[in-house]
């Protein structure tokens with residue numbers, strides 16, 4: 001089971017399109033399903049008009065997803081429920097302002113309660129109530145394991161990192177209640193039974209945190225990770241909505257054909273013949289190879 005999980009903070013661009021096409025071709029070459037999940041918990045940055053456009057673009061490009069779309073904005077209650085049921089022993093509330101933390105790369109644990117003074121009631125129900133109360137209106141931070149976690153990345157090779165040393169106590173939920181990526185993606189990849197995650201290399205540093213959170217939650221582990229080299233702009237920056245990457249235009253068949261060919265060229269795949277998008281993708285699936293991508297960090301510049 002694979003998935004594509006865009007955040008609708010803007011339209012798809014050539015970078016996100018390569019991720020969509022690569023994850024689609026890879027999982028389909030293994031006869032798996034390809035799910036679509038809209039990562040829209042951040043209501044300030046996400047916009048329904050972008051989600052709608054992403055669906056239209058995927059459809060126009062013949063990237064048909066399997067099953068129902070999961071919208072994370074509709075799942076906030078489930079995230080909080082799992083947070084309260086499974087993660088309470090690992091989390092704590094934090095009131096530090098962004099300004100107070102400006103000089104620190106890793107959170108210096110100003111708000112980590114001293115285990116001696118944090119005397120929660122030994123009664124389980126009371127403990128839960130008190131802890132939930134303690135987290136209310138604060139950032140919720142999680143203590144990640146302080147040991148190395150390794151995994152095999154099917155593109156980047158063997159990876160190791162100690163999530164507590166490399167990331168610190170990451171924020172799972174913001175003070176206004178917004179669920180952050182770490183919590184939402186960890187829960188959904190587990191609950192959706194995702195076995196193959198293929199996504200951009202920019203997320204590789206977060207993967208051992210996700211693995212840890214999924215273990216804390218007793219969710220089935222993702223079996224195969226793949227972090228794709230990135231498409232860059234002329235300044236060597238990852239294409240992103242923040243640096244105003246050009247949105248893809250899928251209005252006409254020739255435009256769609258051209259986008260598929262461009263993405264496959266960036267992904268170092270053999271050429272496919274011009275045809276209906278679905279037929280072009282069938283050919284791309286039949287020819288799909290990971291080895292041209294191995295150990296690369298940049299797909300190309302556009």
Ligand code: GLU
Nearest residue numbers: 005006007039185199203
């Ligand atoms: N929502 C993330 C993004 O658009 C992708 C996260 C993922 O694939 O795990 O960058």
